Amino acid sequence: xxxxxxxxxxxxxxxxxxxxxxxxxxxxxxxxxxxxxxxxxxxxxxxxxxxxxxxxxxxxxxxxxxxxxxxxxxxxxxxxxxxxxxxxxxxxxxxxxxxxxxxxxxxxxxxxxxxxxxxxxxxxxxxxxxxxxxxxxxxxxxxxxxxxxxxxxxxxxxxxxxxxxxxxxxxxxxxxxxxxxxxxxxxxxxxxxxxxxxxxxxxxxxxxxxxxxxxxxxxxxxxxxxxxxxxxxxxxxxxxxxxxxxxxxxxxxxxxxxxxxxxxxxxxxxxxxxxxxxxxxxxx
Amino acid sequence: xxxxxxxxxxxxxxxxxxxxxxxxxxxxxxxxxxxxxxxxxxxxxxxxxxxxxxxxxxxxxxxxxxxxxxxxxxxxxxxxxxxxxxxxxxxxxxxxxxxxxxxxxxxxxxxxxxxxxxxxxxxxxxxxxxxx
Numbered sequence: 001x002x003x004x005x006x007x008x009x010x011x012x013x014x015x016x017x018x019x020x021x022x023x024x025x026x027x028x029x030x031x032x033x034x035x036x037x038x039x040x041x042x043x044x045x046x047x048x049x050x051x052x053x054x055x056x057x058x059x060x061x062x063x064x065x066x067x068x069x070x071x072x073x074x075x076x077x078x079x080x081x082x083x084x085x086x087x088x089x090x091x092x093x094x095x096x097x098x099x100x101x102x103x104x105x106x107x108x109x110x111x112x113x114x115x116x117x118x119x120x121x122x123x124x125x126x127x128x129x130x131x132x133x134x135x136x137x138x139x140x141x142x143x144x145x146x147x148x149x150x151x152x153x154x155x156x157x158x159x160x161x162x163x164x165x166x167x168x169x170x171x172x173x174x175x176x177x178x179x180x181x182x183x184x185x186x187x188x189x190x191x192x193x194x195x196x197x198x199x200x201x202x203x204x205x206x207x208x209x210x211x212x213x214x215x216x217x218x219x220x221x222x223x224x225x226x227x228x229x230x231x232x233x234x235x236x237x238x239x240x241x242x243x244x245x246x247x248x249x250x251x252x253x254x255x256x257x258x259x260x261x262x263x264x265x266x267x268x269x270x271x272x273x274x275x276x277x278x279x280x281x282x283x284x
Numbered sequence: 285x286x287x288x289x290x291x292x293x294x295x296x297x298x299x300x301x302x303x304x305x306x307x308x309x310x311x312x313x314x315x316x317x318x319x320x321x322x323x324x325x326x327x328x329x330x331x332x333x334x335x336x337x338x339x340x341x342x343x344x345x346x347x348x349x350x351x352x353x354x355x356x357x358x359x360x361x362x363x364x365x366x367x368x369x370x371x372x373x374x375x376x377x378x379x380x381x382x383x384x385x386x387x388x389x390x391x392x393x394x395x396x397x398x399x400x401x402x403x404x405x406x407x408x409x410x411x412x413x414x415x416x
Contacts, residue, residue, distance in 0.1 A: 038388075053383075054383040054388070055383070057383060061382050061383065064361050065362070194305075194322060198383075199381070202381045202383055230295065233294065234319065235287035235290055235317065236318065238311065238317065244311055244374060245311075246312070246373055247339075
């Protein structure tokens, strides 16, 4: 919050003012938004060219979670692009996405991230100069248009019969049906009472606004319900004779280095395995 | 050990930092104490992995003269797993999705680790309750 003529500005008014000033000044650099979920608007000549926030999946998460690109393929694309955070040229060159398709994904992610930040709490904004411009959309969006779109989406969500906040409700399936669309079926699979709409958006690789609206609809249709109390968290008593002990410093000598020869191949997953993984390391 | 206080700390951390999906607390030798994890995660296996991972990282830090170990973080394309030592006797695991802000997590965990350490070593409020 900050003081303004005529009263105290809310966090969102502060965000609107900071965005407007960046646009008016033709600012190039980062505008960091402090709060929950918070995030960063990246500006180029007064236009927003990328937005990063923990509150919404970015283009990378959307591509990876949708299965369009695997984690290994992404790592290879980044290597090929000299460590670039956003290997757009390589993505197109390898045929993982068309240029137009990628522009659409990036534009959707940009608006979704602005929506997630506008839906959350804004404690303050700070300009930070950056050595290198991070851009995911070539031309960029006027910052106030982006904020107006976020406000319109917030109003639309709030107008639904069972509105949800992207980062609050943690629904569970009501057990009344399997869902009529692929997205509904996916959401029913992942809604375990631990995930908010934002968490579900990451799990299914869709925009947080899209998922929040769908969750609201499913609550209205009786496919999902919000339980009043969270699932109890099991805390165990250590077995008899096993009190917490300070760890013992390891005295073991390191194993001798192997004899030089051909490099052995890595064998994944031999000792421990999480329940959701498989022996070849692929997680669900 | 106050079970309810421990459960509140773990759940509070998940609600405080956007993107945390699971947390667990275990003894330094990997014996699980508490888990706030999804059904798809095996908390006992996770606790054992964390104990082994922290042990290896501590030895690596020592062998390479990197000073005291602060944490280990494993990065994957779908998120990360952070292991923290809780004093000399326990450890905490935090799993997050790819949206989680790690800097925010590290800032939030420092006071939480201190409080969890106090809860674990507090013998005055020993409450044997299952499922808090």
